[in-house]
Amino acid sequence: MIGLFGGTFDPVHFGHLRPALDCLHGLGLEQVRFIPLNVAVHRPQPVASPALRRAMLDAALYNEPRFVVDTRELDRPGGSYTYDTLHSLREELGSERPLCLLVGADAYASFLDWHRSLDILGLAHLVVMRRPQAHMVSNARLHALYLEHGSEQIAQLQDAPGGRIFFQDVTQMAISATRIRDLIGRGLSPRYLMPDSVLEIIKREALYR
Numbered sequence: 001m002i003g004l005f006g007g008t009f010d011p012v013h014f015g016h017l018r019p020a021l022d023c024l025h026g027l028g029l030e031q032v033r034f035i036p037l038n039v040a041v042h043r044p045q046p047v048a049s050p051a052l053r054r055a056m057l058d059a060a061l062y063n064e065p066r067f068v069v070d071t072r073e074l075d076r077p078g079g080s081y082t083y084d085t086l087h088s089l090r091e092e093l094g095s096e097r098p099l100c101l102l103v104g105a106d107a108y109a110s111f112l113d114w115h116r117s118l119d120i121l122g123l124a125h126l127v128v129m130r131r132p133q134a135h136m137v138s139n140a141r142l143h144a145l146y147l148e149h150g151s152e153q154i155a156q157l158q159d160a161p162g163g164r165i166f167f168q169d170v171t172q173m174a175i176s177a178t179r180i181r182d183l184i185g186r187g188l189s190p191r192y193l194m195p196d197s198v199l200e201i202i203k204r205e206a207l208y209r
Protein backbone atom coordinates (compact mmCIF):
# COMPACT_ATOMS: atom_id res chain seq x y z
CA MET A 1 0.00 0.00 0.00
CA ILE A 2 1.14 3.50 -0.77
CA GLY A 3 0.34 6.51 1.41
CA LEU A 4 -0.49 9.86 -0.17
CA PHE A 5 -0.10 12.95 1.93
CA GLY A 6 -1.30 16.16 0.31
CA GLY A 7 -0.93 19.60 1.83
CA THR A 8 0.37 23.10 1.49
CA PHE A 9 3.54 22.28 3.49
CA ASP A 10 4.02 26.01 4.09
CA PRO A 11 6.30 24.94 5.79
CA VAL A 12 6.51 21.18 6.42
CA HIS A 13 6.86 20.51 10.18
CA PHE A 14 7.11 17.67 12.70
CA GLY A 15 3.28 17.56 12.93
CA HIS A 16 3.37 16.25 9.35
CA LEU A 17 6.45 14.06 9.63
CA ARG A 18 5.82 12.03 12.78
CA PRO A 19 2.15 11.26 12.03
CA ALA A 20 3.18 10.24 8.49
CA LEU A 21 5.74 7.84 9.98
CA ASP A 22 3.11 6.52 12.41
CA CYS A 23 0.88 5.77 9.39
CA LEU A 24 3.77 4.16 7.52
CA HIS A 25 4.47 1.86 10.49
CA GLY A 26 0.86 1.36 11.59
CA LEU A 27 -0.47 0.44 8.15
CA GLY A 28 2.68 -1.17 6.80
CA LEU A 29 2.92 1.29 3.90
CA GLU A 30 5.68 0.85 1.32
CA GLN A 31 6.11 4.59 1.02
CA VAL A 32 4.43 7.89 1.73
CA ARG A 33 4.29 10.39 -1.11
CA PHE A 34 4.16 14.00 0.06
CA ILE A 35 2.21 15.96 -2.54
CA PRO A 36 2.51 19.74 -2.17
CA LEU A 37 -0.43 21.59 -3.71
CA ASN A 38 0.02 24.24 -6.33
CA VAL A 39 -3.17 26.33 -6.24
CA ALA A 40 -5.31 25.82 -3.12
CA VAL A 41 -9.01 25.33 -3.72
CA HIS A 42 -10.40 25.18 -0.17
CA ARG A 43 -8.17 27.63 1.67
CA PRO A 44 -6.02 30.77 1.30
CA GLN A 45 -3.05 30.46 -1.05
CA PRO A 46 0.31 29.43 0.44
CA VAL A 47 2.78 32.15 1.40
CA ALA A 48 6.01 30.49 0.19
CA SER A 49 6.52 29.81 -3.52
CA PRO A 50 6.06 26.29 -4.91
CA ALA A 51 9.83 26.02 -5.43
CA LEU A 52 10.60 26.88 -1.81
CA ARG A 53 7.88 24.63 -0.38
CA ARG A 54 9.33 21.83 -2.47
CA ALA A 55 12.88 22.66 -1.34
CA MET A 56 11.74 22.55 2.30
CA LEU A 57 10.11 19.15 1.72
CA ASP A 58 13.26 17.82 0.05
CA ALA A 59 15.30 19.03 3.02
CA ALA A 60 12.89 17.42 5.51
CA LEU A 61 12.60 14.04 3.75
CA TYR A 62 16.10 13.39 2.44
CA ASN A 63 17.14 10.86 5.11
CA GLU A 64 13.98 8.70 5.00
CA PRO A 65 13.92 6.82 1.69
CA ARG A 66 10.31 5.75 2.16
CA PHE A 67 9.21 9.40 2.25
CA VAL A 68 9.20 10.89 -1.24
CA VAL A 69 8.08 14.19 -2.74
CA ASP A 70 5.59 13.85 -5.58
CA THR A 71 5.40 17.07 -7.59
CA ARG A 72 2.47 16.25 -9.87
CA GLU A 73 0.28 19.02 -8.40
CA LEU A 74 3.08 21.60 -8.71
CA ASP A 75 3.56 20.54 -12.33
CA ARG A 76 -0.15 20.94 -13.12
CA PRO A 77 -1.55 24.42 -13.71
CA GLY A 78 -4.80 25.51 -12.10
CA GLY A 79 -6.53 24.40 -8.91
CA SER A 80 -5.02 21.37 -7.18
CA TYR A 81 -7.96 19.02 -6.98
CA THR A 82 -7.31 15.77 -5.13
CA TYR A 83 -9.58 13.94 -7.54
CA ASP A 84 -7.33 14.91 -10.50
CA THR A 85 -4.24 13.90 -8.53
CA LEU A 86 -5.68 10.46 -7.73
CA HIS A 87 -6.75 10.03 -11.32
CA SER A 88 -3.21 10.74 -12.50
CA LEU A 89 -1.76 8.42 -9.83
CA ARG A 90 -4.07 5.65 -10.99
CA GLU A 91 -2.73 6.11 -14.53
CA GLU A 92 0.78 5.62 -13.16
CA LEU A 93 0.10 2.84 -10.63
CA GLY A 94 -2.85 1.00 -12.16
CA SER A 95 -6.32 0.46 -10.77
CA GLU A 96 -5.62 -2.37 -8.31
CA ARG A 97 -2.96 -1.09 -5.96
CA PRO A 98 -4.33 0.03 -2.57
CA LEU A 99 -3.78 3.74 -2.05
CA CYS A 100 -4.23 5.45 1.32
CA LEU A 101 -4.96 9.15 1.35
CA LEU A 102 -3.69 10.46 4.70
CA VAL A 103 -5.71 13.37 6.07
CA GLY A 104 -5.75 15.22 9.36
CA ALA A 105 -8.99 15.30 11.32
CA ASP A 106 -9.58 18.92 10.28
CA ALA A 107 -9.38 17.95 6.61
CA TYR A 108 -11.65 14.94 7.17
CA ALA A 109 -14.30 17.15 8.81
CA SER A 110 -14.80 18.98 5.51
CA PHE A 111 -14.21 15.96 3.27
CA LEU A 112 -17.75 15.85 1.90
CA ASP A 113 -17.31 19.41 0.59
CA TRP A 114 -14.31 18.39 -1.52
CA HIS A 115 -14.71 18.31 -5.29
CA ARG A 116 -15.97 14.80 -6.22
CA SER A 117 -15.44 13.48 -2.70
CA LEU A 118 -17.25 10.20 -3.28
CA ASP A 119 -15.21 9.57 -6.43
CA ILE A 120 -12.08 10.24 -4.37
CA LEU A 121 -13.17 7.51 -1.98
CA GLY A 122 -13.64 5.25 -4.97
CA LEU A 123 -10.00 5.78 -5.96
CA ALA A 124 -8.33 5.53 -2.52
CA HIS A 125 -8.88 4.69 1.12
CA LEU A 126 -9.14 7.61 3.52
CA VAL A 127 -6.85 7.34 6.55
CA VAL A 128 -7.75 9.90 9.20
CA MET A 129 -5.12 11.11 11.68
CA ARG A 130 -6.45 12.68 14.85
CA ARG A 131 -5.03 16.13 15.43
CA PRO A 132 -4.77 18.10 18.70
CA GLN A 133 -7.30 20.90 19.07
CA ALA A 134 -9.25 19.61 16.07
CA HIS A 135 -12.43 18.26 17.56
CA MET A 136 -13.68 15.14 15.90
CA VAL A 137 -16.52 16.91 14.16
CA SER A 138 -19.04 14.56 12.76
CA ASN A 139 -22.19 15.69 11.09
CA ALA A 140 -24.97 13.36 10.00
CA ARG A 141 -23.67 13.00 6.44
CA LEU A 142 -20.12 12.21 7.54
CA HIS A 143 -21.46 9.76 10.09
CA ALA A 144 -23.51 8.04 7.41
CA LEU A 145 -20.43 7.89 5.17
CA TYR A 146 -18.45 6.29 7.98
CA LEU A 147 -21.21 3.76 8.67
CA GLU A 148 -20.98 2.67 5.05
CA HIS A 149 -17.21 2.83 4.51
CA GLY A 150 -15.59 2.68 7.98
CA SER A 151 -13.16 -0.13 8.71
CA GLU A 152 -11.10 -1.15 11.72
CA GLN A 153 -9.09 -3.81 9.93
CA ILE A 154 -5.96 -3.08 7.98
CA ALA A 155 -6.50 -6.30 6.01
CA GLN A 156 -9.64 -4.74 4.53
CA LEU A 157 -7.54 -1.84 3.27
CA GLN A 158 -4.96 -4.20 1.80
CA ASP A 159 -7.66 -6.18 0.02
CA ALA A 160 -9.18 -3.29 -1.97
CA PRO A 161 -7.74 -0.42 -4.02
CA GLY A 162 -9.86 2.12 -2.13
CA GLY A 163 -13.24 2.76 -0.57
CA ARG A 164 -12.53 2.39 3.16
CA ILE A 165 -12.24 4.96 5.94
CA PHE A 166 -9.76 4.06 8.67
CA PHE A 167 -8.79 6.01 11.82
CA GLN A 168 -5.07 5.72 12.50
CA ASP A 169 -3.66 6.62 15.94
CA VAL A 170 -0.79 9.06 15.49
CA THR A 171 1.47 10.97 17.84
CA GLN A 172 -0.41 14.06 18.92
CA MET A 173 1.69 17.09 18.03
CA ALA A 174 0.10 20.49 18.50
CA ILE A 175 2.04 22.03 15.62
CA SER A 176 0.60 23.86 12.65
CA ALA A 177 2.20 25.79 9.82
CA THR A 178 -0.02 28.74 10.78
CA ARG A 179 1.56 28.84 14.23
CA ILE A 180 5.06 28.60 12.76
CA ARG A 181 4.41 31.49 10.35
CA ASP A 182 2.89 33.44 13.21
CA LEU A 183 5.91 32.93 15.47
CA ILE A 184 8.28 34.07 12.73
CA GLY A 185 6.06 37.05 11.96
CA ARG A 186 6.33 38.09 15.61
CA GLY A 187 10.12 37.72 15.56
CA LEU A 188 10.06 34.53 17.67
CA SER A 189 11.93 31.33 16.90
CA PRO A 190 10.02 28.33 15.47
CA ARG A 191 12.96 26.08 16.38
CA TYR A 192 12.21 22.46 17.41
CA LEU A 193 8.87 22.48 15.58
CA MET A 194 10.49 21.29 12.34
CA PRO A 195 13.81 19.83 11.15
CA ASP A 196 16.76 22.22 11.37
CA SER A 197 17.31 21.72 7.63
CA VAL A 198 13.90 23.32 6.98
CA LEU A 199 14.62 26.16 9.39
CA GLU A 200 17.87 26.86 7.52
CA ILE A 201 15.91 27.47 4.32
CA ILE A 202 13.39 29.69 6.10
CA LYS A 203 16.24 31.80 7.50
CA ARG A 204 18.21 31.90 4.26
CA GLU A 205 15.18 33.00 2.25
CA ALA A 206 13.80 35.30 4.99
CA LEU A 207 10.45 33.52 4.72
CA TYR A 208 7.30 34.42 6.69
CA ARG A 209 8.73 37.66 8.13
Ligand code: ATP
Nearest residue numbers: 006007008009015103104107131173175176177178
Ligand atom coordinates in the same frame (compact mmCIF):
# COMPACT_ATOMS: atom_id res chain seq x y z
P1 ATP B 1 -1.85 25.58 8.00
O1 ATP B 1 -1.66 25.85 9.47
O2 ATP B 1 -1.17 26.56 7.09
O3 ATP B 1 -3.29 25.32 7.64
P2 ATP B 1 -1.07 22.80 8.43
O4 ATP B 1 -0.06 22.79 9.51
O5 ATP B 1 -2.47 22.38 8.74
O6 ATP B 1 -1.07 24.21 7.68
P3 ATP B 1 -1.08 21.53 5.83
O7 ATP B 1 0.07 21.44 4.90
O8 ATP B 1 -2.18 22.43 5.45
O9 ATP B 1 -0.47 21.89 7.28
O10 ATP B 1 -1.65 20.10 6.17
C1 ATP B 1 -1.55 18.99 5.33
C2 ATP B 1 -2.23 17.83 6.00
O11 ATP B 1 -1.54 17.53 7.22
C3 ATP B 1 -3.70 18.07 6.40
O12 ATP B 1 -4.42 16.87 6.16
C4 ATP B 1 -3.61 18.35 7.88
O13 ATP B 1 -4.79 17.99 8.57
C5 ATP B 1 -2.44 17.45 8.30
N1 ATP B 1 -1.74 17.95 9.48
C6 ATP B 1 -1.09 19.12 9.61
N2 ATP B 1 -0.57 19.25 10.83
C7 ATP B 1 -0.89 18.13 11.52
C8 ATP B 1 -0.66 17.67 12.87
N3 ATP B 1 0.02 18.42 13.76
N4 ATP B 1 -1.15 16.45 13.22
C9 ATP B 1 -1.85 15.71 12.32
N5 ATP B 1 -2.11 16.08 11.04
C10 ATP B 1 -1.65 17.28 10.65
